[in-house]
Amino acid sequence: MIDVETDADRSLRTVTIDRPEARNALTVESLKALEAAIDDADEPVVYLRGNGPAFCAGADLETVSELEGDRERAIEFARLGQRVARTIEDSPAIVVAGIDGPARGGGLEFALACDVRVGTPDSTYGEPGVTFGLFGAWGGTVRLPRVIGEGDALEFALSGRAVDAEEARRMGLISRIEAEPRTVAEEIAANAPDTLAVLKRRIRDDRERATQERLEAQAFGDLVEAHADDIDALLE
Structure with missing residues (x-):
């Protein structure tokens, strides 16, 4: 079924x-x-x-x-x-x-x-x-x-x-x-899997705003670190 x-x-x-x-x-x-x-x-x-x-x-x-x-x-x-x-x-x-x-x-x-x-x-x-x-x-x-x-x-x-x-x-x-x-x-599905997962968690988060914003900033920092080479490639 x-x-x-x-x-x-x-x-x-x-x-x-x-x-x-x-x-x-x-x-x-x-x-x-x-x-x-x-x-x-x-x-x-x-x-x-x-x-x-x-x-x-x-x-x-x-x-x-x-x-x-x-x-x-x-x-x-x-x-x-x-x-x-x-x-x-x-x-x-x-x-x-x-x-x-x-x-x-x-x-x-x-x-x-x-x-x-x-x-x-x-x-x-x-x-x-x-x-x-x-x-x-x-x-x-x-x-x-x-x-x-x-x-x-x-x-x-x-x-x-x-x-x-x-x-x-x-x-x-x-x-x-x-x-x-x-x-x-x-x-x-053509996008970066880790970024998709982070975006879902952040958008779905229903905790109070200050907590959401803190976690959002931390997630952004994690992704910048993980995708540093990809970001550099965009500038070439």
């Missing part, structure tokens, strides 16, 4: 959610496989995509039905999805979501956990759970307002509506619209 490929120079890992017959909806087994595929990555960039006409429909509804209304089992399932999202967000690799077709519910929540989100012109985005009495519980209520702001997050989540790529770009759900989102992952 989860396919992993690495390019020839080991700069880019492609992780594919491969369940097109179910719009790449995620079961317990595929959630664990996705977590392992991200956690095991030693490439500096990971490209996350879905196979077929959808990026990911989120939680498999049959799996949710099998919870049989058991509150504790439902909490356990939510925590598993949250753990996978944290694995994506906390990965040392830069994780790029390439979104083609629908990203719904948990699929959108996993995209929100990625560092960069790129959609095709045919991509669409939604949190439809509210229309049948649920909501995305894989960290979406935390990340959605952080990414698009509280006002848009509330309207988007409470309405249950889907938005197209252009509106998603306006809201900040995605950063670019590309016919081939993988090209963005390749652009990023």
